[in-house]
Amino acid sequence: xxxxPSEDWIKLFxxxxxxxxxxxxxxxxxxxxxxxxxxxxxxxxxxATFYVDLWHGKCRDAALVKPGETKQTAFVYEGLxxxxxxxxxxxxxxxxxxxxxxxxxxxxxxxxxxxxxxxxALVDTASKVPxxxx
Amino acid sequence: xxxxxxPAIVFGSDALDHLNSIEGKxxxxxxxxxxxxxxxxxxxxxxxxxxxxxxxxxxxxxPEPSLENVSSGVDVANRFQPDxxxxxxxxxxxxxxxxxxxxxxxxxxxxxxxxALTELKLRKKARLVAIPTTSGTGSDATxxxxxxxKAEGLKLDYITSRELVPDISILDPRFCMKMPRNLTAQTGLxxxxxxxxAYVTTWRTxxxxxxxxxxxxxxxxxxxxxxxxxxxxxxxxxxxxxxxMAGLAFSNSHLGIAHSMGHTxxxxxxxxxxxxxxxxxxxxxxxxxxxxxxxxxxxxRGLGITASSTKEAAAALVSAQKDLMNxxxxxVTLSQSGIDRSRMVLDMKTLIERTNMSACTFxxxxxxxxxxxxxLYLYALEGREVDF
Numbered sequence: 001x002x003x004x005p006s007e008d009w010i011k012l013f014x015x016x017x018x019x020x021x022x023x024x025x026x027x028x029x030x031x032x033x034x035x036x037x038x039x040x041x042x043x044x045x046x047x048a049t050f051y052v053d054l055w056h057g058k059c060r061d062a063a064l065v066k067p068g069e070t071k072q073t074a075f076v077y078e079g080l081x082x083x084x085x086x087x088x089x090x091x092x093x094x095x096x097x098x099x100x101x102x103x104x105x106x107x108x109x110x111x112x113x114x115x116x117x118x119x120x121a122l123v124d125t126a127s128k129v130p131x132x133x134x
Numbered sequence: 135x136x137x138x139x140x141p142a143i144v145f146g147s148d149a150l151d152h153l154n155s156i157e158g159k160x161x162x163x164x165x166x167x168x169x170x171x172x173x174x175x176x177x178x179x180x181x182x183x184x185x186x187x188x189x190x191x192x193x194x195x196x197p198e199p200s201l202e203n204v205s206s207g208v209d210v211a212n213r214f215q216p217d218x219x220x221x222x223x224x225x226x227x228x229x230x231x232x233x234x235x236x237x238x239x240x241x242x243x244x245x246x247x248x249x250a251l252t253e254l255k256l257r258k259k260a261r262l263v264a265i266p267t268t269s270g271t272g273s274d275a276t277x278x279x280x281x282x283x284k285a286e287g288l289k290l291d292y293i294t295s296r297e298l299v300p301d302i303s304i305l306d307p308r309f310c311m312k313m314p315r316n317l318t319a320q321t322g323l324x325x326x327x328x329x330x331x332a333y334v335t336t337w338r339t340x341x342x343x344x345x346x347x348x349x350x351x352x353x354x355x356x357x358x359x360x361x362x363x364x365x366x367x368x369x370x371x372x373x374x375x376x377x378x379m380a381g382l383a384f385s386n387s388h389l390g391i392a393h394s395m396g397h398t399x400x401x402x403x404x405x406x407x408x409x410x411x412x413x414x415x416x417x418x419x420x421x422x423x424x425x426x427x428x429x430x431x432x433x434x435r436g437l438g439i440t441a442s443s444t445k446e447a448a449a450a451l452v453s454a455q456k457d458l459m460n461x462x463x464x465x466v467t468l469s470q471s472g473i474d475r476s477r478m479v480l481d482m483k484t485l486i487e488r489t490n491m492s493a494c495t496f497x498x499x500x501x502x503x504x505x506x507x508x509x510l511y512l513y514a515l516e517g518r519e520v521d522f
Contacts, residue, residue, distance in 0.1 A: 025503045026490070095496065096337065099250050100135055109249050113292045116496035 001130040005038045005048035007064040012129045014062035020125045024057035027118035031055055037078030043134045044081035075107030085133050088126045094119050138341040138386050139296045141275055145305035145375060152304055153181040156263060158218030161187045162211055164231035165222040166195040172312055178222055190214040199230040200282045201245060207234040221264045225271030228264045232279035232298050235262055250294040264300040267309040268321040269373040272328055272381020274303035289397040292493040305378055307371040315361055319462035320408030322357035322373055325349060327411040328380035331390040333433060334426040335497045342387035345379045347436050352376035354437055361462055392418040394492035398485055403473055409464060416466060417513055419452050420520035426499040467517035478515055485511055
């Protein structure tokens with residue numbers, strides 16, 4: 001069990017991705033790294049950002065970005081903490097989240113739309129990480 | 135939160151008369167040569183002229199319109215500067231009109247880059263009226279325009295926006311009376327597949343469920359009648375309404391793997407859309423039985439099919455669709471539809487890649503792995519019962 005968002009959580013997530021055959025199959029052609037930005041709301045006081053490097057079905061690197069550290073990535077996916085909780089609990093899916101304004105995406109949207117199977121498998125993976133929310 | 139978006143729908147006999155009441159001075163009719171040959175273009179022109187509208191006609195929409203085809207239409211729009219686009223025809227004409235509309239109003243956009251997240255800001259120059267003549271793709275009621283990228287051999291099924299729903303849909307059954315039997319069958323099966331897929335997607339809502347259920351009931355009651363007796367006005371009207379209702383259902387709830395596969399089969403083998411999705415659906419329903427069996431069973435019960443268990447009811451729905459397709463003289467395997475096994479095996483990597491790229495894949499109740507997709511195609515080829 002790990003608290004979301006935290007370094008422990010993202011490490012568990014990385015391990016889960018790398019042991020998920022379904023994700024590896026769905027994302028075998030995917031190339032692109034992400035910043036997953038968890039914006040504060042009433043339940044979370046401070047913003048947290050994860051760096052996740054996804055490459056051909058594997059997660060090559062995943063870490064909590066340190067305060068003051070900057071990273072350039074192909075994609076940035078951001079939303080309020082409460083919406084991340086709903087996403088991980090599969091109460092909303094990542095595309096509906098974008099369409100309803102609950103999440104924002106910076107980066108090549110078409111590349112993501114052509115890899116929606118991989119996106120779904122990634123969220124499925126996150127939902128399997130034993131997670132403690134605030 | 136989610137949405138339910140619909141055009142204003144005018145339906146029934148003489149619905150076309152509503153054209154006389156629609157605002158606008160310059161109307162561009164987007165259509166194809168078949169509509170002209172059938173005299174439909176002239177009928178629509180007559181109504182528009184009666185109220186003093188200036189008219190231009192782009193009648194070169196191709197079946198499964200391509201980016202290049204759309205570009206030709208945009209040239210006509212740019213020269214004529216319409217304030218009203220009138221899409222007259224089947225799904226190809228309506229989708230082409232939507233795509234032309236986008237590029238006419240937003241010449242800064244590239245169609246391939248338009249997605250559900252693009253703010254189109256339409257309706258500054260023109261509004262869109264859709265008059266479907268098949269029953270049908272439901273495109274007169276949907277958020278989406280499906281355009282073919284010939285260079286990549288892909289159907290761009292992600293050109294989607296709530297703004298693309300036509301302002302008005304005119305459902306006048308006079309236009310579908312002359313549909314030949316095979317077209318009647320295949321467009322009707324498209325509507326059926328829309329209804330069934332919309333009922334089981336992960337984005338379905340109470341609104342889409344209500345429409346989807348009614349669509350399936352209407353198709354099972356009236357499609358064969360319209361096929362057997364093309365002059366049956368009631369059957370034609372009911373199917374015409376059902377097709378739009380199906381469009382409303384799936385547009386607001388999305389679709390599934392039957393459409394991912396169908397779009398791919400259409401792009402790779404030029405299979406007609408209605409047949410490709412319905413045939414695929416026979417196998418996809420079996421593939422989904424463990425995750426969506428209860429929903430299929432609800433549809434079966436809605437059709438009055440009695441069964442002793444959910445599993446039996448879901449299986450009965452598959453049989454019912456298969457029997458209907460047989461009665462409509464439609465193939466129920468890909469080999470029956472003319473696809474060669476050795477060719478399919480060679481194309482399999484492409485089929486799988488393109489199916490996975492379809493926007494319809496991710497809301498399916500069960501998303502297949504690459505191996506499962508391969509098997510779905512092979513089982514559909516051979517008519518095998520899905521056992522995985």
